[in-house]
Structure formats: C-alpha cells, structure tokens
Amino acid sequence: MIIRRYSVFFKLHAFFVIASIVLILLLTSAYHEQEAQRQQLFVHRSIELSNSLDLIEPLTCIEQDKKLNMLGFKSISSIGGKAQLLILPGFLEEKLRLNDVSVSMYRDEKGVIYALTREHCVMFYRDMAEGETYYFVWFLFFALMGGLISIYLLLWRNLLPLKHLYEQIKRYGEGETIPHIISQGKDEIALISNAFYRALEKQNKLKSSRELFLRNIMHELKTPIMKGKLIVELEEPSANTTLLGKLFLRMEHLIIQMAEIEKMHAFHLQRTPIAVSTMVQTAIERLIIPHEKISYDPCDQIITVDKELFTSALQNLIDNAVRHATSLPIHIKCTEQSICIQNRGEPLKRPVEEALEAFVTERNEGGLGLGLYIAQAVCEMHGFHLSYTYSEKIHSFCIRF
Numbered sequence: 001m002i003i004r005r006y007s008v009f010f011k012l013h014a015f016f017v018i019a020s021i022v023l024i025l026l027l028t029s030a031y032h033e034q035e036a037q038r039q040q041l042f043v044h045r046s047i048e049l050s051n052s053l054d055l056i057e058p059l060t061c062i063e064q065d066k067k068l069n070m071l072g073f074k075s076i077s078s079i080g081g082k083a084q085l086l087i088l089p090g091f092l093e094e095k096l097r098l099n100d101v102s103v104s105m106y107r108d109e110k111g112v113i114y115a116l117t118r119e120h121c122v123m124f125y126r127d128m129a130e131g132e133t134y135y136f137v138w139f140l141f142f143a144l145m146g147g148l149i150s151i152y153l154l155l156w157r158n159l160l161p162l163k164h165l166y167e168q169i170k171r172y173g174e175g176e177t178i179p180h181i182i183s184q185g186k187d188e189i190a191l192i193s194n195a196f197y198r199a200l201e202k203q204n205k206l207k208s209s210r211e212l213f214l215r216n217i218m219h220e221l222k223t224p225i226m227k228g229k230l231i232v233e234l235e236e237p238s239a240n241t242t243l244l245g246k247l248f249l250r251m252e253h254l255i256i257q258m259a260e261i262e263k264m265h266a267f268h269l270q271r272t273p274i275a276v277s278t279m280v281q282t283a284i285e286r287l288i289i290p291h292e293k294i295s296y297d298p299c300d301q302i303i304t305v306d307k308e309l310f311t312s313a314l315q316n317l318i319d320n321a322v323r324h325a326t327s328l329p330i331h332i333k334c335t336e337q338s339i340c341i342q343n344r345g346e347p348l349k350r351p352v353e354e355a356l357e358a359f360v361t362e363r364n365e366g367g368l369g370l371g372l373y374i375a376q377a378v379c380e381m382h383g384f385h386l387s388y389t390y391s392e393k394i395h396s397f398c399i400r401f
Helices: 008-056 061-070 090-096 128-134 136-173 188-234 239-264 276-287 307-323 371-382
Strands: 073-076 102-108 111-117 122-127 271-275 294-297 302-306 327-334 338-344 385-391 394-400
Touching: 008 136, 061 073, 061 122, 136 188, 188 239, 271 276, 276 294, 276 307, 276 327, 302 307, 302 371, 307 327, 307 338, 307 371, 307 394, 371 385, 371 394
Parallel strands: 294 327
Antiparallel strands: 073 122, 102 111, 111 122, 271 302, 327 338, 338 394, 385 394
C-alpha cells in the first residue's frame, strides 16, 4: 500500500495548492499596489482636470466638452444608480472649487465619473485613463491561474495510468490473470507500461512452458511407479520386495509433493471462507491415518484461504508429526488465532530454518524433507506465520492467522 505522503499524486496536489496560494498572495499584493497606483492616478487626473478647468472657464459647454474629450474625459449622459459619491481630500476640494464651476466625483464599477455643474449646463465625464489599468491585475491573475490549472490537469491525466499500472501489478502479484493492454501514449509512463506487459507476456509463456514440462515429467513418472508397485504386490513377500514397496511409495509421495509445489508457485490463489475443522478432517482422510493416532480438539474458526493449498499445508504438518513422533497420538489444537500440530519426539538434529528449505535434509538424519517447505510457503502466500517451538520433548508447529 502506498503511503499518502509519498504518493506522486499527493505531491502534485500539494504543488498545485502551494502554487495557487502563492499566486493568490501575489494577486493580493499586486491588487494593493494597483489600488495605490490608482489613487495616485486619481489625484493626478483631478489636478489635471482642475488645471484644464482654469483654461476652459470662458468656453461654452460644447467647447468644454470637446476640450475635455481630447484630454481623456469622455462625456456621458448620466450617472448610474450604483455610482457612489467620493469624499475628496481637503487639498483636492480646494483645488477643484471654482467660482462658476462645481465639481463632484463618483465611482462605479467602471471607474471615476466627474460631474461638472455650471450656471447654464451640467456635464458628466468618465475618466478613460483609469479603466485601462484597473483590470490588468485581474486579467493577469486569471491568465496565470488558467495556465496553472491546465498544467495541473495535464500532469494529472498523464500520471493517472500509474494508478492503473500499480493495481495491475498488485493483482498479478496476488495470482490473478490480468489482460494484456497496450498503451497508445508516447510518454515515459506509456513506455514503462508497455514494457511491463511485454515482460509479463514473456513470463506467462515461460510459466506455461514450465508447468507443461513438470506435468509431463510427473505423468511419465507415475506410470512406471504404478507398474513397479503392481509387480511388488504380485511377488512373494520378502525383504527386497518390502524395500522396493517403500521406495515406490517414497517416489509417489515425492511426485505428489512436487505437484503441490508446482501449484503453489503458479500463484493462483482462490480464496474462500472455510472452517479450519473441515480442512483438518480432509487432511487426515487423505493421509489415511487411524483416528486413534490423532487427538484433535475441533473449533468453529472460519478463515479465508485457498482450500486446496492450505489443506495441503496441514496435511504435510500432520504427516511429519506422525512419522517423527516417538509416541502417539499427536495433538492438533485450534483457536481463533492459530492452529498447532504437536508431537513428542527427539530434538531436531539440524536448525529448523534448514528444515524449512527444500531438498536440504535427509530423512535418516532427522530432516523433515519437503513437507515443512510447502507448509511455510503456503503460509507466506496467505500472509500467515508458521512458528516452531520445542519444549519438554514436544515439537509444536503453529500457523498463526
């Protein structure tokens, strides 16, 4: 499972949030700067209007209108209802107070409006110089924010196949067969995805070839073993026929274990809820062990496992316990957290870590062969833990769920 703070998507989201905050802070700073500049422009234009009024005082209203339009004060018909009267600083009010011209100033969403009242006319003028600078900050903000969002969405879309690829790899690791999907993209993620699927296709071919090879070998070996067992049973009992019978049984047992290992490494886990007691009974029946050799305390614990593989693990543990016990019966104890197989016997001649490996011990040396290797591997595949203890001449192998 990916830790959130290490995720590429988390870092992308964090980068977008931080960049947005920085952009908003820059906008705020620029807005305040724009307000300061607008105030300075307002003072400058008011003084310019005052100076102009000194020059055009003798002119008529029509001549005044033409002159002010040339200076950037556009004549308008009236003041909108949303316009608010501006309170002028003292020096501006003194500057604009003329004998025959009354000047009032208003502000609406478009800028500043000047109302000039003379004895014979009332004229309204909008300052066009301010409108061009007022919206620049907003235009720049939305342009940068739009670019940032576009880059964010583009990166998010390009990285999105990573999640799908991660899920596919995870499912494949759990034993599922995943479809072969070729990406049509040209970026690095698409190339990695295609390389993964090509490697996966090659791996599947090698696995199929290995499975076919092993199954053919096991099939070919079963035929002479069955013939050998039949011939031994037809012969008169003797020390040699008894030895041959044991050898054939041993070979048959090894083939069965090889088949279990082959299935185990095929990664096809089919998990279903099943009672532990059901699998224990199945394992005992397959081993054809008399009930008086086993002491079992049933439990109602239900676990979700691959029924065949987990039954095989229990079967190997029970078989090893019976064959290496110095006295019977062996004991099988089940709880909500574990199942333990216990038998009385001599200490192991080698460390248990070696017994858990395949093909490293001999039976006559106290080794446990492939049985524990299979049990350990099945437990690891299911996420369980196989533990071993030896106390007071009691061997105890426990599978903890």
